[in-house]
Structure formats: C-alpha cells, structure tokens
Amino acid sequence: MIKLADIAEQAGVSESTASRALANSPRISAVKRELIQRIALEAGYTVNQVARNLRVQSTKTLGLVIPEITNPFFPRLVQLIADSAIGAGYRLQLHLSGVSQESEGDCLAALREQRVDGVILVTSENGLVAREALSQMVAFGVPAVLLGWVSGEPPVDMVFGNDATGGYLVAKHFTDLGHRRVAILGAVPHRGPFDRLVGFRKGLMETPGVTEIVVPARTNEEVRLGIDHLLGLDKPPTAIFAYQDSLAAMACRCLRQSCVSIPEEISVVGFDNLELGTYLCPQLTTVDLSMEQMASCAVETLLGRLKTPSFRGGPNQIVIPPQLFVRESTSRPRSTQSIKKTPCEGASHCACD
C-alpha cells in the first residue's frame, strides 16, 4: 500500500512538505501544493489513519454500545446518533453488548483499546452492568454518556426518557376513556422513580376504583400465556398497557388469534412509538420519547465533554419528556360484561367486511 514517503519522493519533496500540502497548509506554495495533491490523487494515496491517529493522539471516533440491533427500537437510534456524530466530524464504532449484557464490559474494553475519543453507552433493561469498567474509563479521561436509566448514582452524564410521565399519560388515557380494570404487560420495573409503572400507577390512583393486574412477559410464549391468563379471568381487563411496542405487537397477535377485537373488547397501548406500531391492525396507540432528542442530546453532551475536558462538573442528567400518540388501538370499553371466550370460526385473521 502506497504511503506518504512515496508521494513525497515522486514529488521530489520531503515528507513534511507532502504532509502539509495534503493538509492544505498555507505554508506550502500553491504550485507545490497542487502538484503534490495531484500526485497523491493519481497514485490513489489515502492517509493511513492508524499511523495518523497514533501521532495526533486522537481517533476522531466515538464508541456506541447498544444491547442488540435486532430489537426494532435501536436501529433508528443508531441512525440518528450516527448522523449527529458524522455531522460533528466523528466516526462511529458500533458494539453490540448482547441482550444478556455479559459482554458490556468487553465492549468497553475494546473501545478503550481502540482509543476512541468518547463513548455512548445505551443500557439494556438490566441497567448498567459494567459500572466498574465505565468508571475506570472515565477515570482514564475517556468521556462517556449513558443513554437510558441506571439505578444508583450514575458515574457519568446521562440522558433518558421520563418514562414515569409516559406511564402516567397512558393511565390517564385509560381512565379518561372509562377503563377500570387494566393490565400491565411487560418486564418488572427497573427504572426506579422514572419507571413506566411508577407513573402509570400514580395515574391510576387519581381515579378511585381502578384495579390493576401485572403480567410479566418478555418472550412470545410468555405473552401468549399472559394473554390467555388475562382472558381466562372472571373479569378480564378492558385495557392492556404493554411495556414496549414490540410486546404490544405480540399481544395484538395473540388477541387476534383468540378472536378478541381491539379496541372494542380490549384496548392496547404500547411504548416507544416504533414504526411497527403503524403497521399493526389496528394502528397502535403508544408513547413517544423523541428519539431525535435523545440522540442529539447524547452526542452533544459527549462532544461538550470532549471540547472542554477540564469541565469536570458533576454528571448531568437530561430527561426527555414523553408524548402520547393516540391511534386506533384504544377506545372506551364496550361494556362491563366479560369477553366471549368461544373461538370464532373461519379465518383467523382480521377483515373489515
């Protein structure tokens, strides 16, 4: 592979001159600069960033750690963060920590070895696993920002959605519509005072006589079981709050297979406002946490730390407000009678006719 010395030789100048010419330094005469640039172009020369990075002690690269890319929540986040980072002149190095998160520490270690200039770490539902590794990293001068809630005192800047308010909005939506028996479908709460469940319950309590039932579920099968359980109750809920749109999607599928119509018999609300929700049938009412804001806040916060590493103020916390998107999957409860449980005949899919 061709290197700077080759270009310098061809142009009959020193490496220093070649380097400066390619960097458009005004200290090089215009003729030589153009000559060198032309030679470099013709030779197909591209600077060796690994050598350059070593010399300038910076990689102009940001590390991004996310749990998994297959969860439909993350791709857009990645895209947005990538856009912001590239817009600011940084490359992105993506690492998948895995949903089990055993490798969150490995990712951080890899990023440190690569000498990335900064790190954005998106926590999974388990919260921050590699707290120690992260603290050590910032101690070594690599700024980081957390995206998502972590329990305890966060060691670094962090931006996260106000899930509690989101849950509150959902609860009010339910009670405003007249629902009095509601179910919560999803993982156990993990976001402390900002958890969706916290706000949801707060919202429910503002209306007397509302009962709630929690059905933990993460996988398709668990959702299936959970829904069956709910439908089998004496007094099934008239509304379901799914912790995430993907869970809501599974729930809708199960309900449909059980011939329960949405929202007539059961209202369903999701969380995250994924595009997926608009493909569902009916389109999903959900809570939106502006991902654009999340992404740009995270990147900007990180870049801020990068610009002035001296600025050692305590970790900031940026909270993104939620917004309820009411679509088709919620309505007033049809009646107080229990849901018919006999399987419908014929096609198991929906139709308008």
Add this chain to the structure above:
Amino acid sequence: MIKLADIAEQAGVSESTASRALANSPRISAVKRELIQRIALEAGYTVNQVARNLRVQSTKTLGLVIPEITNPFFPRLVQLIADSAIGAGYRLQLHLSGVSQESEGDCLAALREQRVDGVILVTSENGLVAREALSQMVAFGVPAVLLGWVSGEPPVDMVFGNDATGGYLVAKHFTDLGHRRVAILGAVPHRGPFDRLVGFRKGLMETPGVTEIVVPARTNEEVRLGIDHLLGLDKPPTAIFAYQDSLAAMACRCLRQSCVSIPEEISVVGFDNLELGTYLCPQLTTVDLSMEQMASCAVETLLGRLKTPSFRGGPNQIVIPPQLFVRESTSRPRSTQSIKKTPCEGASHCACD
C-alpha cells in the same frame, strides 16, 4: 493514559519483555510473566491498539457497509455478520452509505484510511455505485465481498439470493391458487437475470391467460396511490406481489383502510421474511432467503481471501436459494367479480367479530 513503558518500568524489565509477557510468550519465565500481568492488571493497562495496529500492519477489523440501518431488513443481517466476524476474531466497523448511496464511495474511502483488513459491502437497490472505488480497493490488496446483486461483471466475490427463483415460487403459488390477474408492487427491476420479476414472470407464463400489472412504488404515498389505482381498475388484480415485506406491510395497511379484506378479496405476498410480516394482520406469506447463510457465506468468503491473499482465482459467486413461507395473506380468489369499492362504515380497523 498508561502505556507499556510504564508497566515495564514498574516491573523493572524492558519493554520487549513486558510486551512478550502480556502476549503470553513462552520465552518469558513464568514468574516474570505473572508479575508483569499482575502489574498491568492492577494499573488498568490496556494495549493501545492503534499503535499495535500500526506495528503489526493489520487491524483485525472488517468494514461493513450497508445502505441504511432503519430498513428492517438490515439489523438482523448486521447482527449475524457481527456474530460471524467476532467469532473469527475480527471487529466490525459499520458504515451507513445512505439510501441515496452518494456516500458509498466515502464509506469505502474511510474504511481504506482505517486500514480495515477486509470489506463487506451490501448493495442497495441501485446496485453497486462505487464500483471504481471498490476495484481500486481490491487492487490495493484489501479483499472485499459484495452482498446483493450488481449489474455487469462484479469486480469481487459476491453472494446474493436467487431472487428469480423466489419470484418464480410466488408466481406458482399464485397460479396454483387460481389467480389470473396479479399485480407487482415495487421498484423497477434491477437485478438482471436474478431479479424477482424475471422469475415471477417466468412462473406466470407457465399458466396461460394470466395478466400482470406493474405498479412502481417505494414510499408510503406511492403505495397508497398504487393501491388506489389497482382498486380503481375495471378488473382489479386478485393478488399482489410486493417486492419487499415492508412494501407489503404498507400495502396491507392501505388495503385495510380501503376496507379490502386480505386474502379474501386480494392475496398479498412479500419478500424477505422479516419478523414484521408475522405481526401483520393477516400474517404475511413471503419469500425467505436464509440470512444466516448470507451472513456466514459472506464472512467466510472474506476470511478465505484474507488467509490466502495469494489465491487470486476469479471472483466467486455464491447464490442462496429461496424458500416460500405460506402464511395467512394468500388464498384462492373468492370470485371473479370486482371488488366492492364502497367504503365500509364504522371502525376502520380489523376485527374478527
């Protein structure tokens, strides 16, 4: 940041010894090796990969270029490729070329500057845009493999799905069910003899008296218009072959809004077998091109070239066979009469009752 020299000094040995000890070289006595490793661990030392990469002339990194991450087709591909690469001891550097692909060349250039050991380039619907940049890269000794079809003579190894056969399977499925008026929804063909449309038409022609109509569409609005157009025809098609599952999803949404039931009035088939299809209502019949195979073939081919760069056999072409997944969105055409075009009243969503 702490470096090798610091460790060496603390241990009272030379840098060479420290380096070899950390690399578990047998040429270092066990006592010293463990001493040095302990010191490094306690000091929180991590090797500087950028220095190391420069010295060993390899980054152990593969570049992956995809058009966009928000298209639900790509996340799983990325995940699978990442798994394969990491399993083989390589890191992954992800670049998004953008759907417009203006930046495909930029991505390649960036990867070259970073001195990645190899590149996997996933083409967009436009095919290979940066052909020149790619050829130059391989000329400079960076092996690459293309994922997806390109027109003309491919300059490098390539793996792609046999879309034509996929299209053929769909066509046969349609004609077997008794459909005689079918529509194709999607972009214009771009994969030459392997295009979905080619095989689809071949399949249709094996049954006499089948008419086809092509409706180009990429965006939501275009789908909307296309569907409206189809429904407005004297004799609307009884089956739609959408070029991708995402298009099929949009089409289903539009049909639903127009109160056309699937599959009774119109059958719909997608392509790609995304998870999305199983959330649709009804669940989508679609064509699967084993993404696992795609990913592992691509990575293995690349690694093969990496191991024996001397092996300069002409570019290989690996073709992945498709498989039809019949689900709920297809059935026999109900009748030969045209679809009722009066909007249905009441809720615009589906229900089983």
Add this chain to the structure above:
DNA sequence: TCAAGTATTGCAATCGATTGCGCAAATGAG
C-alpha cells in the same frame, strides 16, 4: 549593496507498540 523580514522547505523527534537478533546466564554433557 546590505540588513531585515518573510515565505518555503527540511530535519528529526515523536506517538506506543512488536520483534529479529544478539548477548549473557544457566544448564548439561563429557
């Protein structure tokens, strides 16, 4: 014509690791 000032360019150190080669110490054989 000479001094002062400016515009260009090159020398050489540097970033942090790896590794071929040589030297010294330890071991073993005769």
Add this chain to the structure above:
DNA sequence: CTCATTTGCGCAATCGATTGCAATACTTGA
C-alpha cells in the same frame, strides 16, 4: 573443569504519519 546448548532477556529498528524548530531562499526598503 570446559565447552556446547538452552533459556531468558534487552537493544534497537520499525510501522506511517505530524509538527516544532531551524535553515534556506527570496523580497523589500534604505
């Protein structure tokens, strides 16, 4: 006890670029 081996370790070169400083060439004004 001496010489040949083996074992353990360090010297110094190297990867490819950047950059402070010194050096040279070229202007300009007096």
